Amino acid sequence: MSPVQELEIAGLTPETTLLIAGPPMTGKLDLLLGLLAQSADRSILVSTKYGAEELLDRYRAAADEPDRVAAVIDCVTDPETETGLDGVADVRYVGSARRLTRIGVEFPDLVGEAMAADEPGEVGVAFHTLSTLIMQSEVEPVYQFLQVFFGQVRSAGWFGIAAIDAPAGSADVTLLQHHFDGLVETRETDAGDREFRVRGLTPTASPWRSF
Amino acid sequence: MTRADPATVLIVEDEEELAAEYADWLGEYAVHTAHTAAEGLDRLESEPVDVVLLDRRLPDRPGSELLSAIRERGHDCQVAMITAVDPDFDVLEMAIDDYVVKPVLGDDLRELVDSLLQLADYDELVQESFSIASKLRAIDEGDRAEEAADHAEYRRLRDRLRTLRDELDESIEGFDERELDRIYRDIEGRDVGE
Numbered sequence: 001m002s003p004v005q006e007l008e009i010a011g012l013t014p015e016t017t018l019l020i021a022g023p024p025m026t027g028k029l030d031l032l033l034g035l036l037a038q039s040a041d042r043s044i045l046v047s048t049k050y051g052a053e054e055l056l057d058r059y060r061a062a063a064d065e066p067d068r069v070a071a072v073i074d075c076v077t078d079p080e081t082e083t084g085l086d087g088v089a090d091v092r093y094v095g096s097a098r099r100l101t102r103i104g105v106e107f108p109d110l111v112g113e114a115m116a117a118d119e120p121g122e123v124g125v126a127f128h129t130l131s132t133l134i135m136q137s138e139v140e141p142v143y144q145f146l147q148v149f150f151g152q153v154r155s156a157g158w159f160g161i162a163a164i165d166a167p168a169g170s171a172d173v174t175l176l177q178h179h180f181d182g183l184v185e186t187r188e189t190d191a192g193d194r195e196f197r198v199r200g201l202t203p204t205a206s207p208w209r210s211f
Numbered sequence: 212m213t214r215a216d217p218a219t220v221l222i223v224e225d226e227e228e229l230a231a232e233y234a235d236w237l238g239e240y241a242v243h244t245a246h247t248a249a250e251g252l253d254r255l256e257s258e259p260v261d262v263v264l265l266d267r268r269l270p271d272r273p274g275s276e277l278l279s280a281i282r283e284r285g286h287d288c289q290v291a292m293i294t295a296v297d298p299d300f301d302v303l304e305m306a307i308d309d310y311v312v313k314p315v316l317g318d319d320l321r322e323l324v325d326s327l328l329q330l331a332d333y334d335e336l337v338q339e340s341f342s343i344a345s346k347l348r349a350i351d352e353g354d355r356a357e358e359a360a361d362h363a364e365y366r367r368l369r370d371r372l373r374t375l376r377d378e379l380d381e382s383i384e385g386f387d388e389r390e391l392d393r394i395y396r397d398i399e400g401r402d403v404g405e
Binding site for chain 2: 099100101103104105108140141143144145147148151152154155169170171174175178179
Protein backbone atom coordinates (compact mmCIF):
# COMPACT_ATOMS: atom_id res chain seq x y z
CA MET A 1 0.00 0.00 0.00
CA SER A 2 1.38 3.43 -0.97
CA PRO A 3 1.72 6.26 1.59
CA VAL A 4 -1.16 8.07 -0.15
CA GLN A 5 -3.40 5.03 0.19
CA GLU A 6 -2.39 4.76 3.83
CA LEU A 7 -3.21 8.42 4.32
CA GLU A 8 -6.51 8.14 2.50
CA ILE A 9 -7.52 5.52 5.00
CA ALA A 10 -6.44 7.95 7.71
CA GLY A 11 -8.73 10.66 6.29
CA LEU A 12 -6.63 12.42 3.62
CA THR A 13 -8.66 14.52 1.15
CA PRO A 14 -7.54 16.81 -1.72
CA GLU A 15 -7.96 19.76 0.66
CA THR A 16 -5.96 18.40 3.58
CA THR A 17 -2.92 20.21 4.93
CA LEU A 18 -0.16 18.09 6.45
CA LEU A 19 3.04 18.69 8.37
CA ILE A 20 5.73 16.02 8.07
CA ALA A 21 7.97 16.02 11.14
CA GLY A 22 10.88 13.81 12.00
CA PRO A 23 14.60 13.70 12.72
CA PRO A 24 17.01 14.40 9.84
CA MET A 25 17.58 11.57 7.32
CA THR A 26 14.26 9.85 7.94
CA GLY A 27 12.92 10.37 4.42
CA LYS A 28 10.74 13.44 4.89
CA LEU A 29 11.52 14.95 1.49
CA ASP A 30 10.88 11.67 -0.35
CA LEU A 31 7.59 11.29 1.49
CA LEU A 32 6.62 14.92 0.84
CA LEU A 33 7.35 14.70 -2.88
CA GLY A 34 5.65 11.32 -3.20
CA LEU A 35 2.49 12.53 -1.47
CA LEU A 36 2.50 15.72 -3.51
CA ALA A 37 3.00 13.92 -6.80
CA GLN A 38 0.19 11.48 -6.06
CA SER A 39 -2.24 14.01 -4.59
CA ALA A 40 -1.96 16.81 -7.15
CA ASP A 41 -1.82 17.19 -10.92
CA ARG A 42 -0.11 20.56 -10.70
CA SER A 43 2.24 21.64 -7.93
CA ILE A 44 3.78 24.72 -6.41
CA LEU A 45 6.90 24.03 -4.38
CA VAL A 46 8.65 26.42 -2.02
CA SER A 47 12.23 25.37 -1.48
CA THR A 48 14.45 26.70 1.29
CA LYS A 49 17.02 23.90 1.21
CA TYR A 50 17.61 22.77 -2.38
CA GLY A 51 17.82 24.77 -5.60
CA ALA A 52 14.88 24.59 -7.99
CA GLU A 53 16.65 22.35 -10.47
CA GLU A 54 17.50 19.64 -7.95
CA LEU A 55 14.09 19.78 -6.31
CA LEU A 56 12.28 19.58 -9.65
CA ASP A 57 14.36 16.56 -10.67
CA ARG A 58 13.43 14.80 -7.47
CA TYR A 59 9.79 15.80 -7.73
CA ARG A 60 9.48 14.54 -11.29
CA ALA A 61 11.21 11.30 -10.36
CA ALA A 62 8.73 10.89 -7.50
CA ALA A 63 5.88 11.52 -9.96
CA ASP A 64 7.54 9.22 -12.50
CA GLU A 65 6.76 11.88 -15.12
CA PRO A 66 9.71 13.82 -16.57
CA ASP A 67 7.41 16.61 -17.79
CA ARG A 68 5.15 17.00 -14.77
CA VAL A 69 4.03 20.67 -14.48
CA ALA A 70 5.40 22.45 -11.45
CA ALA A 71 6.30 25.92 -10.29
CA VAL A 72 8.99 26.64 -7.74
CA ILE A 73 9.74 29.50 -5.37
CA ASP A 74 13.48 29.02 -4.94
CA CYS A 75 14.82 30.60 -1.74
CA VAL A 76 18.26 29.05 -2.14
CA THR A 77 19.76 29.98 -5.50
CA ASP A 78 21.28 33.43 -5.81
CA PRO A 79 19.04 35.31 -8.27
CA GLU A 80 22.16 36.95 -9.75
CA THR A 81 23.85 33.68 -10.61
CA GLU A 82 20.95 31.41 -11.52
CA THR A 83 21.34 29.96 -14.97
CA GLY A 84 17.64 29.78 -15.61
CA LEU A 85 15.13 27.02 -16.09
CA ASP A 86 13.08 29.05 -18.53
CA GLY A 87 10.76 26.88 -20.55
CA VAL A 88 11.28 23.98 -18.19
CA ALA A 89 9.40 25.30 -15.20
CA ASP A 90 8.09 28.53 -13.75
CA VAL A 91 10.75 29.38 -11.19
CA ARG A 92 10.81 32.48 -8.99
CA TYR A 93 14.12 33.23 -7.33
CA VAL A 94 13.70 34.85 -3.95
CA GLY A 95 17.31 34.57 -2.79
CA SER A 96 16.74 33.91 0.91
CA ALA A 97 14.25 32.19 3.17
CA ARG A 98 14.29 35.34 5.31
CA ARG A 99 12.49 37.22 2.57
CA LEU A 100 9.04 36.28 3.75
CA THR A 101 7.38 39.10 1.84
CA ARG A 102 8.94 38.02 -1.44
CA ILE A 103 7.78 34.45 -0.87
CA GLY A 104 4.34 35.79 -0.01
CA VAL A 105 4.21 38.04 -3.06
CA GLU A 106 5.35 35.37 -5.51
CA PHE A 107 2.94 32.80 -4.16
CA PRO A 108 -0.39 34.45 -5.11
CA ASP A 109 1.08 35.13 -8.53
CA LEU A 110 1.71 31.41 -9.04
CA VAL A 111 -1.67 30.63 -7.53
CA GLY A 112 -3.26 32.93 -10.11
CA GLU A 113 -1.41 31.18 -12.92
CA ALA A 114 -2.43 27.75 -11.65
CA MET A 115 -6.07 28.82 -11.42
CA ALA A 116 -5.93 30.31 -14.92
CA ALA A 117 -4.67 27.08 -16.50
CA ASP A 118 -7.07 25.41 -18.93
CA GLU A 119 -7.24 22.23 -16.92
CA PRO A 120 -5.56 22.86 -13.60
CA GLY A 121 -6.77 19.59 -12.06
CA GLU A 122 -5.93 19.11 -8.41
CA VAL A 123 -3.36 21.62 -7.20
CA GLY A 124 -0.90 20.92 -4.41
CA VAL A 125 1.48 23.19 -2.52
CA ALA A 126 4.59 21.96 -0.74
CA PHE A 127 6.96 23.83 1.56
CA HIS A 128 10.37 22.27 2.11
CA THR A 129 11.57 22.99 4.71
CA LEU A 130 10.23 25.02 7.61
CA SER A 131 13.46 24.37 9.53
CA THR A 132 15.31 26.90 7.39
CA LEU A 133 12.68 29.54 8.10
CA ILE A 134 13.00 28.97 11.83
CA MET A 135 16.79 29.08 11.66
CA GLN A 136 16.77 32.38 9.83
CA SER A 137 13.85 34.19 11.43
CA GLU A 138 12.17 34.62 14.78
CA VAL A 139 9.53 32.01 15.52
CA GLU A 140 6.62 34.46 15.90
CA PRO A 141 6.87 35.93 12.37
CA VAL A 142 7.32 32.40 11.00
CA TYR A 143 4.15 31.31 12.80
CA GLN A 144 2.27 34.32 11.41
CA PHE A 145 3.68 33.82 7.94
CA LEU A 146 2.52 30.20 7.87
CA GLN A 147 -0.93 31.23 9.08
CA VAL A 148 -1.29 33.47 6.04
CA PHE A 149 0.48 31.17 3.57
CA PHE A 150 -1.43 27.99 4.40
CA GLY A 151 -4.58 30.07 4.89
CA GLN A 152 -4.28 30.89 1.19
CA VAL A 153 -3.80 27.20 0.40
CA ARG A 154 -6.87 26.20 2.43
CA SER A 155 -8.93 29.06 0.99
CA ALA A 156 -8.15 27.79 -2.50
CA GLY A 157 -9.24 24.28 -1.43
CA TRP A 158 -5.86 22.77 -2.26
CA PHE A 159 -3.68 20.05 -0.83
CA GLY A 160 -0.86 21.53 1.27
CA ILE A 161 2.17 19.87 2.80
CA ALA A 162 5.28 21.03 4.63
CA ALA A 163 8.25 19.36 6.25
CA ILE A 164 10.32 20.18 9.30
CA ASP A 165 13.53 18.63 10.62
CA ALA A 166 12.34 18.05 14.16
CA PRO A 167 10.55 15.21 15.90
CA ALA A 168 6.92 15.38 16.92
CA GLY A 169 6.67 16.74 20.43
CA SER A 170 9.56 19.17 19.95
CA ALA A 171 8.95 22.85 20.62
CA ASP A 172 8.81 23.95 16.98
CA VAL A 173 6.51 21.13 15.90
CA THR A 174 4.09 21.55 18.76
CA LEU A 175 3.83 25.23 17.92
CA LEU A 176 3.52 24.99 14.14
CA GLN A 177 1.36 21.86 13.86
CA HIS A 178 -1.72 23.97 14.63
CA HIS A 179 -1.55 25.30 11.07
CA PHE A 180 -2.11 21.82 9.68
CA ASP A 181 -4.93 19.28 9.69
CA GLY A 182 -2.64 16.35 10.31
CA LEU A 183 0.86 15.48 11.45
CA VAL A 184 2.91 12.84 9.63
CA GLU A 185 5.73 11.53 11.81
CA THR A 186 8.77 9.83 10.32
CA ARG A 187 11.44 7.72 11.97
CA GLU A 188 14.21 5.28 11.17
CA THR A 189 14.13 1.92 12.89
CA ASP A 190 17.18 0.18 14.35
CA ALA A 191 17.17 -2.02 11.22
CA GLY A 192 17.45 1.11 9.03
CA ASP A 193 13.87 1.03 7.73
CA ARG A 194 12.01 4.30 7.33
CA GLU A 195 8.52 4.46 8.78
CA PHE A 196 5.70 6.96 9.08
CA ARG A 197 2.46 7.33 10.94
CA VAL A 198 -0.33 9.93 10.84
CA ARG A 199 -1.93 11.83 13.70
CA GLY A 200 -4.75 14.35 13.72
CA LEU A 201 -6.87 13.17 10.80
CA THR A 202 -8.60 10.50 12.87
CA PRO A 203 -9.13 10.26 16.64
CA THR A 204 -6.22 7.86 17.05
CA ALA A 205 -2.81 7.74 15.42
CA SER A 206 -2.36 5.35 12.49
CA PRO A 207 0.04 2.41 12.95
CA TRP A 208 3.69 2.85 11.91
CA ARG A 209 4.19 1.80 8.26
CA SER A 210 7.30 1.38 6.16
CA PHE A 211 7.79 3.52 3.09
CA MET B 212 -7.21 45.52 22.34
CA THR B 213 -10.95 45.76 21.80
CA ARG B 214 -11.87 48.50 19.39
CA ALA B 215 -14.54 51.10 20.20
CA ASP B 216 -17.61 51.10 18.00
CA PRO B 217 -17.57 53.09 15.82
CA ALA B 218 -13.86 53.01 15.10
CA THR B 219 -11.91 56.24 15.57
CA VAL B 220 -10.21 57.97 12.64
CA LEU B 221 -7.79 60.85 12.98
CA ILE B 222 -7.29 63.07 9.92
CA VAL B 223 -4.06 65.08 10.00
CA GLU B 224 -4.39 67.51 7.10
CA ASP B 225 -3.31 71.15 6.99
CA GLU B 226 -5.96 72.22 4.47
CA GLU B 227 -8.93 72.75 6.73
CA GLU B 228 -11.59 72.52 4.02
CA LEU B 229 -10.18 69.26 2.75
CA ALA B 230 -9.97 67.83 6.27
CA ALA B 231 -13.62 68.77 6.81
CA GLU B 232 -14.59 67.10 3.53
CA TYR B 233 -12.77 63.89 4.52
CA ALA B 234 -14.51 63.99 7.91
CA ASP B 235 -17.86 64.37 6.20
CA TRP B 236 -17.20 61.38 3.95
CA LEU B 237 -16.22 59.27 6.96
CA GLY B 238 -19.31 60.15 8.96
CA GLU B 239 -19.90 56.52 9.97
CA TYR B 240 -16.74 56.65 12.12
CA ALA B 241 -15.79 58.79 15.12
CA VAL B 242 -13.63 61.31 13.28
CA HIS B 243 -11.17 63.86 14.68
CA THR B 244 -9.16 66.34 12.67
CA ALA B 245 -5.81 67.97 13.29
CA HIS B 246 -4.08 70.53 11.08
CA THR B 247 -0.51 70.23 12.32
CA ALA B 248 1.73 67.37 13.39
CA ALA B 249 1.74 68.67 16.96
CA GLU B 250 -2.07 68.70 17.10
CA GLY B 251 -2.14 65.21 15.66
CA LEU B 252 0.27 63.88 18.26
CA ASP B 253 -1.67 65.58 21.08
CA ARG B 254 -4.84 63.89 19.89
CA LEU B 255 -3.11 60.49 19.75
CA GLU B 256 -1.79 60.99 23.29
CA SER B 257 -5.22 61.88 24.61
CA GLU B 258 -7.31 58.94 23.34
CA PRO B 259 -7.00 55.70 21.34
CA VAL B 260 -7.16 56.07 17.56
CA ASP B 261 -7.68 53.17 15.15
CA VAL B 262 -6.72 54.79 11.85
CA VAL B 263 -4.62 57.86 11.07
CA LEU B 264 -4.93 59.50 7.66
CA LEU B 265 -1.76 61.53 7.42
CA ASP B 266 -0.85 64.31 5.01
CA ARG B 267 2.79 64.09 4.00
CA ARG B 268 3.33 67.86 4.05
CA LEU B 269 2.39 69.58 7.28
CA PRO B 270 3.24 73.14 8.35
CA ASP B 271 5.26 72.36 11.49
CA ARG B 272 7.10 69.17 10.50
CA PRO B 273 6.95 66.54 7.73
CA GLY B 274 4.28 63.84 7.97
CA SER B 275 7.07 61.26 7.89
CA GLU B 276 8.38 62.61 11.22
CA LEU B 277 4.94 62.40 12.77
CA LEU B 278 4.75 58.83 11.47
CA SER B 279 8.07 58.01 13.19
CA ALA B 280 6.81 59.55 16.42
CA ILE B 281 3.62 57.49 16.24
CA ARG B 282 5.62 54.28 15.83
CA GLU B 283 8.28 55.17 18.42
CA ARG B 284 5.63 55.93 21.03
CA GLY B 285 3.95 52.62 20.30
CA HIS B 286 0.53 53.90 19.28
CA ASP B 287 -1.39 50.85 18.11
CA CYS B 288 -3.03 52.26 14.98
CA GLN B 289 -3.06 51.87 11.22
CA VAL B 290 -1.53 54.78 9.33
CA ALA B 291 -2.17 55.72 5.70
CA MET B 292 -0.38 58.59 4.06
CA ILE B 293 -2.60 60.68 1.82
CA THR B 294 -0.62 63.16 -0.17
CA ALA B 295 -0.17 65.05 -3.39
CA VAL B 296 3.45 63.85 -3.52
CA ASP B 297 3.98 61.00 -5.98
CA PRO B 298 5.52 58.03 -4.16
CA ASP B 299 9.27 57.58 -4.44
CA PHE B 300 11.36 54.66 -3.21
CA ASP B 301 11.50 56.24 0.24
CA VAL B 302 7.93 55.05 0.92
CA LEU B 303 9.31 51.51 0.98
CA GLU B 304 11.22 52.43 4.14
CA MET B 305 8.26 54.08 5.84
CA ALA B 306 6.29 52.20 8.49
CA ILE B 307 3.00 53.03 6.81
CA ASP B 308 0.09 50.72 6.16
CA ASP B 309 -0.95 52.38 2.92
CA TYR B 310 -0.07 55.29 0.65
CA VAL B 311 -2.68 57.13 -1.39
CA VAL B 312 -2.08 59.92 -3.88
CA LYS B 313 -4.52 62.86 -3.99
CA PRO B 314 -7.11 63.55 -5.20
CA VAL B 315 -9.10 61.00 -3.22
CA LEU B 316 -12.82 60.42 -3.64
CA GLY B 317 -15.27 59.63 -0.84
CA ASP B 318 -15.73 56.00 -1.84
CA ASP B 319 -11.97 55.49 -2.06
CA LEU B 320 -11.47 56.95 1.39
CA ARG B 321 -14.18 54.79 2.98
CA GLU B 322 -12.77 51.73 1.23
CA LEU B 323 -9.29 52.60 2.49
CA VAL B 324 -10.43 52.93 6.11
CA ASP B 325 -12.49 49.72 5.89
CA SER B 326 -9.50 47.86 4.48
CA LEU B 327 -7.16 49.18 7.19
CA LEU B 328 -9.59 48.14 9.91
CA GLN B 329 -9.97 44.66 8.41
CA LEU B 330 -6.20 44.26 8.35
CA ALA B 331 -5.97 45.44 11.96
CA ASP B 332 -8.59 42.84 12.92
CA TYR B 333 -6.69 40.16 11.06
CA ASP B 334 -3.44 41.13 12.74
CA GLU B 335 -5.05 41.02 16.16
CA LEU B 336 -6.44 37.53 15.54
CA VAL B 337 -3.08 36.26 14.26
CA GLN B 338 -1.39 37.56 17.38
CA GLU B 339 -4.03 35.94 19.58
CA SER B 340 -3.49 32.69 17.67
CA PHE B 341 0.26 32.82 18.31
CA SER B 342 -0.29 33.61 21.96
CA ILE B 343 -2.58 30.59 22.43
CA ALA B 344 -0.33 28.28 20.41
CA SER B 345 2.62 29.33 22.59
CA LYS B 346 0.69 28.46 25.76
CA LEU B 347 -0.36 25.09 24.38
CA ARG B 348 3.23 24.41 23.32
CA ALA B 349 4.39 24.92 26.88
CA ILE B 350 2.08 22.09 27.95
CA ASP B 351 2.58 19.87 24.88
CA GLU B 352 6.34 19.66 25.30
CA GLY B 353 6.25 19.35 29.08
CA ASP B 354 5.79 16.50 31.54
CA ARG B 355 2.01 16.99 31.74
CA ALA B 356 1.35 16.60 27.99
CA GLU B 357 -0.50 13.29 28.40
CA GLU B 358 -2.96 14.84 30.85
CA ALA B 359 -3.67 17.88 28.66
CA ALA B 360 -6.66 16.44 26.81
CA ASP B 361 -8.51 16.07 30.13
CA HIS B 362 -7.90 19.65 31.19
CA ALA B 363 -10.87 21.96 30.53
CA GLU B 364 -8.86 25.14 29.92
CA TYR B 365 -6.46 23.32 27.60
CA ARG B 366 -9.40 22.02 25.56
CA ARG B 367 -10.99 25.47 25.50
CA LEU B 368 -7.81 27.07 24.18
CA ARG B 369 -7.33 24.32 21.60
CA ASP B 370 -10.90 24.84 20.38
CA ARG B 371 -10.38 28.60 20.30
CA LEU B 372 -7.25 28.08 18.21
CA ARG B 373 -9.23 26.04 15.68
CA THR B 374 -11.94 28.69 15.54
CA LEU B 375 -9.32 31.38 15.03
CA ARG B 376 -7.81 29.42 12.15
CA ASP B 377 -11.20 29.21 10.47
CA GLU B 378 -11.89 32.90 11.02
CA LEU B 379 -8.47 33.86 9.69
CA ASP B 380 -8.91 31.64 6.63
CA GLU B 381 -12.24 33.30 5.96
CA SER B 382 -10.60 36.72 6.16
CA ILE B 383 -7.88 35.64 3.75
CA GLU B 384 -10.50 34.89 1.11
CA GLY B 385 -11.62 38.53 1.24
CA PHE B 386 -8.17 40.11 0.83
CA ASP B 387 -6.84 41.28 -2.50
CA GLU B 388 -3.19 40.99 -3.53
CA ARG B 389 -2.34 44.44 -2.22
CA GLU B 390 -3.74 43.61 1.21
CA LEU B 391 -1.93 40.28 1.30
CA ASP B 392 1.26 42.07 0.35
CA ARG B 393 0.71 44.44 3.28
CA ILE B 394 0.19 41.55 5.69
CA TYR B 395 3.38 39.82 4.57
CA ARG B 396 5.33 43.09 4.85
CA ASP B 397 4.05 43.62 8.38
CA ILE B 398 5.11 40.10 9.34
CA GLU B 399 8.57 40.46 7.84
CA GLY B 400 8.87 43.86 9.51
CA ARG B 401 8.50 42.19 12.91
CA ASP B 402 11.32 39.77 12.22
CA VAL B 403 14.59 40.59 13.95
CA GLY B 404 16.10 37.11 13.49
CA GLU B 405 19.62 36.33 12.39
